[in-house]
Amino acid sequence: MKIVVAGTGYVGLVTGACLSEVGHSVTCVDIDEKKIQKMKQGISPIYEPGLGELLKKNNDNGKLNFTTDYKNAYKDADLVFIGVGTPEREDGSANLDYVFNVCKQISDNIEKDCLVVVKSTVPIGTNDKVEEFLRENLKNNDIHVEVASNPEFLAQGTAVIDTLYAKRIVIGVESEKAENIMKEIYKPYNQPIVVTNRRSAEMIKYASNDFLALKISFINEIANFCEMVGADIEDVAKGMSFDPRIGDKFLKAGIGYGGSCFPKDTKALHWLANDNGYELKTIKATIEVNQNQKYKLFRAAKQRVGSLKGLKVAVLGLTFKPGTDDLREAPSIPNVRRLLDEGAEVVAYDPVGEDNFKRIYPNIKYVETPEETLEGAHMAFIFTEWDEIKKISPTQYIELMNNPILFDGRNCYKINDMRNFGIDYYSVGRKAVLNLKNKSNKEVAATIM
Numbered sequence: 001m002k003i004v005v006a007g008t009g010y011v012g013l014v015t016g017a018c019l020s021e022v023g024h025s026v027t028c029v030d031i032d033e034k035k036i037q038k039m040k041q042g043i044s045p046i047y048e049p050g051l052g053e054l055l056k057k058n059n060d061n062g063k064l065n066f067t068t069d070y071k072n073a074y075k076d077a078d079l080v081f082i083g084v085g086t087p088e089r090e091d092g093s094a095n096l097d098y099v100f101n102v103c104k105q106i107s108d109n110i111e112k113d114c115l116v117v118v119k120s121t122v123p124i125g126t127n128d129k130v131e132e133f134l135r136e137n138l139k140n141n142d143i144h145v146e147v148a149s150n151p152e153f154l155a156q157g158t159a160v161i162d163t164l165y166a167k168r169i170v171i172g173v174e175s176e177k178a179e180n181i182m183k184e185i186y187k188p189y190n191q192p193i194v195v196t197n198r199r200s201a202e203m204i205k206y207a208s209n210d211f212l213a214l215k216i217s218f219i220n221e222i223a224n225f226c227e228m229v230g231a232d233i234e235d236v237a238k239g240m241s242f243d244p245r246i247g248d249k250f251l252k253a254g255i256g257y258g259g260s261c262f263p264k265d266t267k268a269l270h271w272l273a274n275d276n277g278y279e280l281k282t283i284k285a286t287i288e289v290n291q292n293q294k295y296k297l298f299r300a301a302k303q304r305v306g307s308l309k310g311l312k313v314a315v316l317g318l319t320f321k322p323g324t325d326d327l328r329e330a331p332s333i334p335n336v337r338r339l340l341d342e343g344a345e346v347v348a349y350d351p352v353g354e355d356n357f358k359r360i361y362p363n364i365k366y367v368e369t370p371e372e373t374l375e376g377a378h379m380a381f382i383f384t385e386w387d388e389i390k391k392i393s394p395t396q397y398i399e400l401m402n403n404p405i406l407f408d409g410r411n412c413y414k415i416n417d418m419r420n421f422g423i424d425y426y427s428v429g430r431k432a433v434l435n436l437k438n439k440s441n442k443e444v445a446a447t448i449m
Ligand code: UDX
Pocket: 152, 153, 154, 155, 156, 157, 209, 212, 216, 249, 250, 251, 252, 253, 254, 255, 256, 257, 258, 259, 260, 261, 262, 320, 321
């Protein structure tokens, strides 16, 4: 079967590369010629462990092709996977323009029966609309075109593994024929397959992402409350995690979730429910808690030193999580904005996110190592728990910083390790360690004079 994948972002490119890896013949379509040329050489346009190797290997053995010539690609495709973006509109709803642009190209060019598989995260009911659109716009009415929903559950940084060793494959179909084709395609993966109708498949995707986001906002609220009553969120989460009904995943408190999915998909589902006259209260709360959580440590910093004007602030970690260069909805972005607005001098470090951050903040100082960030700093923020950052020892903060006050948004350190070290340590869901408490705010500020 000839498989074509539309879109070479996270979803499309990883889908195409992994389908070719298990033996299918795949053509990836993108409009960007430069990007296509790079991918042909095995250069992945996104930072994703293992992806470059898959691109190179399967391009070399002829299983994976790249082209801008979508007309020829769609012409004789048996299956077209749509893996383009569905970005957030201003009102929170999903923008489906890219999906329908691809649909137009497919309906204009296919010359034989084709199964169109929607991998992009789309609002419930979209697959029906896609099928209707394709059928209405077909140039040749003798062709049978059908649509299947096949949502993607990969996480950035582990996308290849998440796809090749998926925990489940969800297939939403309306006919036995489509079900059989999809099962055939996924046979080599040897993973559990959930077959359902298209609307349920679309809902599974949103419900899964929104549940994970809810879990994070829940643990973050409990963390905030822990601080007030003297409990320790790390111990609380551990104690909860032994219950298999709760599990040990997504219980890590911090300064909130970011990324290309959770923020967008919580808003999209909330919007969609509202549009249907229903308020998803848990999702509304998830969004609100996350919004508030982002600035938690910034507020603590303001409270600690009063004015940030003229202070040198070390920013450790820029990406929305480790293992990716993606900055979408990263808590670092609005926090750096606030630091700059307050008149702080920001020095930033991230092992891979620097180039992307420079596009947003070209004028702050970037350094090559976490240690350089700390030199002479009056306070430091950790926004991403990269290994390079977790490796900094408490003594290094003391040796390198002008004033060792650390705001750790990812709870990178054990609280006991930070006691008696001569450093002020603020984290999430744990009582602040105030070794410098005898130093007044004025004294802290005076160190910059
Ligand atoms: C997520 C889903 O995991 C994936 O299944 C879906 O297909 C796309 O969205 P991703 O956005 O790549 O993947 O990252 P993920 O690892 O889920 O983390 C998302 C955000 O939540 C990050 O900002 C991370 O720091 C945060 N997070 C995660 C927490 O704050 N606490 C946790 O316990 C887990």
